[in-house]
Amino acid sequence: MNQKNNMDNQLVFEDASAGSSLAEKMLNKVPEVTIFFWIIKIMATTVGETAADFLSETLNLGLTITTIIMSIFLIITLFYQFKAKKYVPKIYWLTVVLISIVGTLITDNLTDNLGVSLVTTTIVFSIALITTFVVWYRSEKTLSIHSIHTVKREIFYWCAILFTFALGTAAGDLISEGLAIGYWKAALMFAALILIDFLAYYRYKLNAVLAFWIGYILTRPFGASLGDFLSQPHADGGLGLGTVGTSALFLLFILSIVIYLTKTEKDKIKKSANY
Template sequence: MTINPPRGDTTAERSTLWNKVPEITVYFWIVKILSTTVGETAADFLNTNLHLGLTGTSLVMAALLAAALIAQIRARTYVPALYWLVVVLVSIVGTLLTDNLVDNFGVPLEAATGVFAVALAAIFAAWYASERTLSITAITTTRREGFYWLAILLTFALGTAAGDLAAEGLGLGYATSALVFAALIAIVAISRYALKLDVVVAFWIAYILTRPLGASIGDYLSQSTDDGGLGLGNVATSAVFLLAIIATVTYLAISGRDAFGPATTATDAAHRRAKDNVAR
């Protein structure tokens, strides 16, 4: 049986296919949670400590993200430092999207959460209609990578809105919110391995939930004791988590523990996609 390559693969892309994203290992989730925490505290640091203001911070970070995304899309292989730089910047910009919507435009957190949930669902629908898959193990074309990063940006915005709604809107506080989202992630993991929840569905749910988990941890560490935090401040919290990200990503770059191998021919790529579909 012949397996046709998905629409969007060009001849050049099929000739040397490399996955542009890391393999989903425990290291992936560690750096993801660290980056979400940095996204929360770094946005607050730039906005408050450096006095850039919400608009100024948004413009600076959007420009940095655009530059990093261009480099990521032009890269032919997965580069750990570049990939995770984009994730950190997306985390910050996603946080700022929610902050602008709520603080500058006065949109309630409930409405902001709904808006980003609908927007993310629309991206997933367009992605699936175009590629017939939402697999995160087959980001091998520019179009798929575009859908991938847009979806990730919206997961950060949605996670920020949901996290703020839980901690502030519902009055749960930062520590309780972190425990709630950690429990939800545990339920997703149990559903995946015990109840055979679809791996792609499980990934995206967990990806969304790690955003408010990381943000709640960041706020709990950085906010003052009067506001329910530990009072470490944005600078110290951001620095600690950034150093942890750098150390982990350096290890991954040297060891190659999270890198997919190449699919050197279209046939190899097709077999890999078939294997992914069976696994799902």
């Protein structure tokens, strides 16, 4: 009898564990890290740069009005993102695009409206991002994006994402404009750093979580420099495609991929991962 009870208890424990594991996977609010993830991420960073310029300069809304409008849209989208019980591609990636724009605008406001230097903003946002990671890890004992299944972790996650975009904008502008390196050279430099991070992970077994966040941070200034190179006029070292054309082109690509992922569910997390 005791043996049977022990076996029954073990089965109950195993079923509860399996149910808990399944619930966590269903509640995970982020996509699988695939090639599609990085393609959309880079495009979103480019849109963040070009769309911010389009709204504030081309439409003459100004940085302050543009920041208020886009922040309101971001807050509304975040409401639906937090309300969702699992990863929903259209909501998640809309949030990423909007937070990319807002992150860009935050840096632009500090530098253009308040006169804060790019060196200072780069340092400040670096400290803010590191602090977020430290507090996140101390609280949750992990920085893995595949464990985003509680409200607290999702708050940490989006705070980190916002600071990566703000930092990337500051660092990208500092390299390409502040140091007068130029847009395409800055883009190539950040692309090289991303490649080094990629090789360090796949060839030299760099910690997966660390490699992911390094790549995530570097793709922001890469995308920003790429966006400026495509949209800015020839006189400023760009290709002169304009903010309208560049933004529309990349948004179309993002929309197409998100529709594809929604139908195929290729970026849904199907197994546990270490990043």
